[in-house]
Amino acid sequence: MIPYTPEQLALRLETAFDVEFTFHKVDKLVDILAPLDRDSQDFILGWVDRIASTNIQISYEFTRRVVEALDRLDRRVIEAWAVHAMDTYDSKGLHPALEVLRKVDDFLAHAHAHAAGAFFDEVKTVLSNFLCGLSGRRLALKQGEQVHTDSERLFLPNVSASMETEADNFLLCKARVAFMWAQTRFGSCRVDFAAEFAGYDDPARALAAFQALDNLRLEACLARELPGLWRDMQGLSARHRDAALAPGWQAFEQALARDPDKPEAVLALLREAYTLEPPAPRVYHAALDPQAIAGIRNARMAREKMLLRVKLAQLAQEQREEAAPQTSDKPAEEQAPAQFEARQDGQAWELTLDDQPVAPPEDVKQLLTSVSLDWGEIPPEMLTAAGDGEYDPALYEDKEKDPNEVWQGTYHEEGAHIYPEWDFARQHYRKNWCVLREIDLKPGDAGYVDEVIDRHHGLVKHLRRTFEAMRDESKLLKRQVQGDDVDIDALVEALADSMDGREMSDQLFMHMHRADRSMAVMFMVDMSGSTRGWINDAEREALIMLCESLETLGDRYAIYGFSGQTRKRCEIYRIKTFDQPYDDATRARIAGIVPRDYTRMGAAIRHLSKLLNEVDAKTKLLITLSDGKPDDYFDIYRGQYGIEDTRQALFEARRSGIHPFCITIDREGKEYLPHMYGHANWVEIDEVRKLPLKVADIYRRLTT
Amino acid sequence: MDSAQSPTESHFITNEPYYEPVGNEVSLFEAAYANRLPVLLKGPTGCGKTRFMEYMAWRLKRPLITVSCHDDLTTSDLVGRYLVKGGETTWVDGPLTRAVRAGGICYLDEIVEARKDTMVVIHPLADDRRMMPIEKLGQLLEAPPEFCLAISYNPGYQSVLKELKQSTRQRFVALSFDYPKPELEARIIRHETGLDESATAKLLKLAEMTRNLKGNGLEEGASTRLLVHAGKLIAQGVEARAACQGAVSLALTDDDDMVAAVNELIAALF
Ligand SMILES: Nc1ncnc2c1ncn2[C@@H]1O[C@H](COP(=O)(O)OP(=O)(O)OP(=O)(O)O)[C@@H](O)[C@H]1O
Ligand SMILES: [Mg+2]
Numbered sequence: 007m008i009p010y011t012p013e014q015l016a017l018r019l020e021t022a023f024d025v026e027f028t029f030h031k032v033d034k035l036v037d038i039l040a041p042l043d044r045d046s047q048d049f050i051l052g053w054v055d056r057i058a059s060t061n062i063q064i065s066y067e068f069t070r071r072v073v074e075a076l077d078r079l080d081r082r083v084i085e086a087w088a089v090h091a092m093d094t095y096d097s098k099g100l101h102p103a104l105e106v107l108r109k110v111d112d113f114l115a116h117a118h119a120h121a122a123g124a125f126f127d128e129v130k131t132v133l134s135n136f137l138c139g140l141s142g143r144r145l146a147l148k149q150g151e152q153v154h155t156d157s158e159r160l161f162l163p164n165v166s167a168s169m170e171t172e173a174d175n176f177l178l179c180k181a182r183v184a185f186m187w188a189q190t191r192f193g194s195c196r197v198d199f200a201a202e203f204a205g206y207d208d209p210a211r212a213l214a215a216f217q218a219l220d221n222l223r224l225e226a227c228l229a230r231e232l233p234g235l236w237r238d239m240q241g242l243s244a245r246h247r248d249a250a251l252a253p254g255w256q257a258f259e260q261a262l263a264r265d266p267d268k269p270e271a272v273l274a275l276l277r278e279a280y281t282l283e284p285p286a287p288r289v290y291h292a293a294l295d296p297q298a299i300a301g302i303r304n305a306r307m308a309r310e311k312m313l314l315r316v317k318l319a320q321l322a323q324e325q326r327e328e329a330a331p332q333t334s335d336k337p338a339e340e341q342a343p344a345q346f347e348a349r350q351d352g353q354a355w356e357l358t359l360d361d362q363p364v365a366p367p368e369d370v371k372q373l374l375t376s377v378s379l380d381w382g383e384i385p386p387e388m389l390t391a392a393g394d395g396e397y398d399p400a401l402y403e404d405k406e407k408d409p410n411e412v413w414q415g416t417y418h419e420e421g422a423h424i425y426p427e428w429d430f431a432r433q434h435y436r437k438n439w440c441v442l443r444e445i446d447l448k449p450g451d452a453g454y455v456d457e458v459i460d461r462h463h464g465l466v467k468h469l470r471r472t473f474e475a476m477r478d479e480s481k482l483l484k485r486q487v488q489g490d491d492v493d494i495d496a497l498v499e500a501l502a503d504s505m506d507g508r509e510m511s512d513q514l515f516m517h518m519h520r521a522d523r524s525m526a527v528m529f530m531v532d533m534s535g536s537t538r539g540w541i542n543d544a545e546r547e548a549l550i551m552l553c554e555s556l557e558t559l560g561d562r563y564a565i566y567g568f569s570g571q572t573r574k575r576c577e578i579y580r581i582k583t584f585d586q587p588y589d590d591a592t593r594a595r596i597a598g599i600v601p602r603d604y605t606r607m608g609a610a611i612r613h614l615s616k617l618l619n620e621v622d623a624k625t626k627l628l629i630t631l632s633d634g635k636p637d638d639y640f641d642i643y644r645g646q647y648g649i650e651d652t653r654q655a656l657f658e659a660r661r662s663g664i665h666p667f668c669i670t671i672d673r674e675g676k677e678y679l680p681h682m683y684g685h686a687n688w689v690e691i692d693e694v695r696k697l698p699l700k701v702a703d704i705y706r707r708l709t710t
Numbered sequence: 711m712d713s714a715q716s717p718t719e720s721h722f723i724t725n726e727p728y729y730e731p732v733g734n735e736v737s738l739f740e741a742a743y744a745n746r747l748p749v750l751l752k753g754p755t756g757c758g759k760t761r762f763m764e765y766m767a768w769r770l771k772r773p774l775i776t777v778s779c780h781d782d783l784t785t786s787d788l789v790g791r792y793l794v795k796g797g798e799t800t801w802v803d804g805p806l807t808r809a810v811r812a813g814g815i816c817y818l819d820e821i822v823e824a825r826k827d828t829m830v831v832i833h834p835l836a837d838d839r840r841m842m843p844i845e846k847l848g849q850l851l852e853a854p855p856e857f858c859l860a861i862s863y864n865p866g867y868q869s870v871l872k873e874l875k876q877s878t879r880q881r882f883v884a885l886s887f888d889y890p891k892p893e894l895e896a897r898i899i900r901h902e903t904g905l906d907e908s909a910t911a912k913l914l915k916l917a918e919m920t921r922n923l924k925g926n927g928l929e930e931g932a933s934t935r936l937l938v939h940a941g942k943l944i945a946q947g948v949e950a951r952a953a954c955q956g957a958v959s960l961a962l963t964d965d966d967d968m969v970a971a972v973n974e975l976i977a978a979l980f
Binding site for chain 1: 781786791792799891892912915918919920922923926927951971972974975976978979
């Protein structure tokens, strides 16, 4: 393809930088980009647009620097560089972000390593799930400077590049994650470091010795628990040319391998190891940071002790009410506090109360696991249910759970719906997080629809025909080999045949073919500000085409728009409910679809899925018409957080039996749409004309 | 139509099916049976419900007739219909009718999948009338004392609309099934696959790991059935990582990220 002309480039850049308002000069940039081939131009312009949606100045700076970088760097690295700049902007602000771009050489210095490196953002999803599969306390994977754990979070650097190949660097991340998991799982984090090292002249040296011993112990645990990974770790260490252990340390290694489960084994050898020079760490080892651990641990131990006792009190009450409802009106003081017993069987917890087994709910199980990791066991006093008023409820009731906080918002109104949101980083739901209201959409120009149908009348006709062919009605099928009833006509004929000595047909039944299309479709229309212009037109035209088609099928469908600003003001606009006909009023509302604010897609999906699930239909489709990715005003919802929440909301929808589908009027969706909707469940259109065929396709796939 | 005509005798289970009781389900079922109460088996997929029914049928020495329900299952499919044979129309009993007449055990698997109108035919059979009307014959069959109706259902991932109606569920004695405890599950896997102790232990760990992922990207963890499948492949000589990828990760989910994560867990274990 031929490169863009300078005029075309100027136009693209002026649009991206909004020069009308920002007065950026694009001439110099055009000069830089003009000599490049078309592929490189497209690559750069793609990123220019993407960065500009975060911040124009960063995008401008990126464009100035990128060509020089292009010569020296792999595209993957350039992407990482751009993303790093945007992340820096999100977390630290404009100046540090510009600094990242200006100091391209810092980034380039490691160019080779970067090309083969494992990037945190690329490994995070798989390794977070990997981590979640391992037993023990729920841990979160985070990005940080140093590879270490604070006993709740594991930190990996932005790029891991100690190994030569990309595959090995991924494996290195995995090995480090497993190693830090082992530190939390096999007790390294419950050691009271301050007390243990107090008796040594040089606590830093004692820590180094402890850590070297503990590494050996954890390796023995990993060799036993995850033998496949342990083989990989040995391979990594060999390829990284880690030094062999000195003989003295080999003896420790053997001693620790005999009973590696508890850190006490390490403490028993500490005196002796203190006198030796500690070995260099292996490539996958993680630092032990006693301060980071202690701070987090002390707070957690206090909190979980209280939480466990409070939850056990609730459990005991439920249990006793179930056992003897008539005694429940006995005043609480007369009852001794319930004393539970807990036993761990493999990974499962067994609780007993008054010799009766009690099934612990998920949160109690997690608490038991976490507590036993900190204490090494569960101290019996922590299994005593908390008495009334022993703890201040304000201490243990999660603040986020307080709906009042949400309700006190200025936008509080009768009839608001409250939805949770998925926080991918924390891997749990933020409860009662989004406040959503349904609003009637103001009708627009009533003539608009006719005008569109006029303009596209050929298409409308073609569409109606396509959809008509899909319509199937109940009909009685005669002369079938199987069926619910005998086809008397066929039978009489067959008997006559057989009396004449001819072969008798076996097609003697009638079968009622039911018009069981039973389909309900929910259209969810993006009304965010970014749809302003042709996308909004495309959405409205597409909707009109779809309505015209669906009317011929007689399927039930509804149309809602969504937009809003921040989690306290998610708005859903009623355009057509399932019960409303496609009449002039509906048509006027379609015409009235206008771009508004931002897109918080998760809440919209959750709400519309709920409405869709109230309809009794065999097949349920949730079709999103949108221009791009989830985004909300000055908010973490922009970026990965929003994508992951949307994905989670779609996952919930799918689990409830809905088929989600996305029609995007955007060229940039390719990377994240498969992640959110799954490979087969989205289409991208750049012209309304192509839409009907694609939708007919979706329909056919789902109904046959 | 062959199966429709096969004699009920062939549904007698002559060899003791291998079943490891998980709790008190055997005695509960026997008590329900003695009192002519219908039974509802609840539990996740692949945890031994079907195997349990085979075992109980053998224990009680009754024929077992199993019907897998699906959304096109009509009342006629259960009750029976007219067929034309050799120039005459003859009535052929459906599986439910055959079970009633023979005093057998009728097991309706995944009952919620059946059409709503179909489910209603079991109502009079499932309460103390124990009757089955056969409209097309104008007959009212009374179930003999040996007859037993059992249905199964997985409460986990049915949509709201596919939940069992109260009027249906409240007719049954419910038995709840779950994955067996580790030692028991190990014994089952060893018995079903012939694997040694260490390979079995790894499969169990894998199961535990995938069950940790339930609700965090996976709809359901690996069932006992999947472990048995993986074990059989391994026993057959398939390389362990490949066996588990085929029998476990790909069987569990289509989500690329989750398949990758489960594969990493497999690679860490084997
Ligand atoms: N308690 C058990 N004793 C013996 N085998 C068992 C037991 N539990 C599970 N299994 C094994 O698991 C396999 C799957 O069990 P089964 O087919 O009975 O599952 P199910 O509960 O009927 O599942 P679905 O709901 O999917 O039909 C059996 O073939 C058997 O190998
Ligand atoms: Mg079964």
